[in-house]
Amino acid sequence: MRTIEWHNGTVKTINQLKLPYKTEFLELKTCNEVAEAIKTMKIRGAPLLGAAAAYALALTAYHSKAKRREELIRELEEAAETIKNTRPTAVNLFWAIDRIMNKARAFHGSVTDLAFFVVDEAEKIAEEDANANRSIGKHGASLINDGDTVLTHCNAGALATVEYGTALGVIRAAAEQGKKVRVIATETRPKLQGARLTAYELKRDGIPVTLICDTMVGYVMYKRMIDKVIVGADRIVRDAVINKIGTYQIAVLAKEHGVPFYVATPKSTFDLTRKSAEVIIEERSPEEVTYIGAERIAPKGVTALNPAFDVTPLKYVSAVICEEGILYKGDLSTLKPKTAERK
């Protein structure tokens, strides 16, 4: 099943805030509805944000009443701004918007042709992400041994992408090859994507998964229960991987325990002209920390930090798995991946 789909001017996706309690589908018809769903994290996961951003432009183009090409371009530019102002850290959103806008501006044809071109391009971005995940899975599976226990953080699964998943795609591909893989999933406070989404996806697939609190990562590594760590990424810059808060400390612990730390992510997440210091780390509402769901867990008036992401310097990363192959230490600068097998 796809996490996001286009149906004649409607974007259908799942409300990820309601999982695993309830499977509620959203039917989004405007760019503003997509923007709201991204801001509130009903839609989340870097690759999925890329597809959702693309579809937001597709909705704008499809429903536009513009009579002239320039008018539609102006509407698309407004929509692009709206989407770019939702969440600052995952680069896929900006990448998808820029890709469509650059092509739209260069497009020569009628306003109707341009509208259909934008919709087609959004469909292409979604399709490419699904394919990229399958390739990531195939390459990454070569790193997984039969009997491995893999720790993953947050959700880099089908729900974070258009289909199949990045980190969970690697685990799925290994399982499909007949390897026995067990997963230890961190619950991933504050938004609990590990407990809610990763546990849900793996359980549905019949891949054995054990949930731990974020406090227990050191313990399971100390106990030699973890063979590998695989996580996704929100942005890969020249010097670091930027991913869900908590990733960095898992990487430090992996290094301390000699556990390989892999990042599985499509090239749409690469932003290799920038360094980590240039990236805005989104700070979200302190209430995400002081409340869990509707329940307040701290005394009234206590302040909290809530950075949504952290920065893992490349020295902690054993390899980056992308759709073109595996980038080991040093390969990221040259972008010459090793392929797991000939295509």
Add this chain to the structure above:
Amino acid sequence: MRTIEWHNGTVKTINQLKLPYKTEFLELKTCNEVAEAIKTMKIRGAPLLGAAAAYALALTAYHSKAKRREELIRELEEAAETIKNTRPTAVNLFWAIDRIMNKARAFHGSVTDLAFFVVDEAEKIAEEDANANRSIGKHGASLINDGDTVLTHCNAGALATVEYGTALGVIRAAAEQGKKVRVIATETRPKLQGARLTAYELKRDGIPVTLICDTMVGYVMYKRMIDKVIVGADRIVRDAVINKIGTYQIAVLAKEHGVPFYVATPKSTFDLTRKSAEVIIEERSPEEVTYIGAERIAPKGVTALNPAFDVTPLKYVSAVICEEGILYKGDLSTLKPKTAERK
């Protein structure tokens, strides 16, 4: 205010599961009531468990209808077994029970005299803990500089002890000396003692406290926001500090970032005849992980680990602060602490 008090055959303490939402006092009249309160963590914190265990024997002695000394000893032995079977990891509970039972067995006098002797000894244990915490505070405060930001984990405060606290005692003592100290408190899943109890205590004292999720420790260290870490302990063995789950990974992160990692704890927590491999790490119910309060956060049927403690090898520990002074690397084997100042 004392966390636990004796009033003519009743042990009065606060129900820590209800904080910070509600201040509910428990009035315990039997050893079994104390045992139930310990098992369910209405009473928690290693030094407080020592006092509670002592008071459980005091309740047994005070309400006993035994006519002969031997009869009371047998009742006390039964009570001792009941308390020893509540929670296996914090050593203070065993230490307090053994101290009273050894003295009771050696006691010569009437059954009534023995009963009062047991009550007195329990009162002494509680009083000594309160005094130890003040001394720990005084010694530890010498390690805190004006303007420091200190990270603490779980709750090693007044609520974990009879009064004042161990890790929070050090912070309180530094604040009482006029030093500006800020605290970053980890929420401490699964039971959220940091969010519920540490934030509550510090806010009440007017010491600035900021709450973070357990995923954010690496981030705040990477950002150089932490000058020191201070935590409590449930048991100190020859090779390690055993404390609340999550302590170990904080110690590894502290080492990686060059941040001093201090453990503040009374000598009743020392168990230096044992090594960490001999200590039982309590495994609690998986529901503490898959639920938060009444709210389920993971799909039905997902398994979870729930070790309540972890093991921090001494190589990660900068110093142990006890009531006699500060034990730096190597001092723990000789037990020759450096005193912060002459008494």
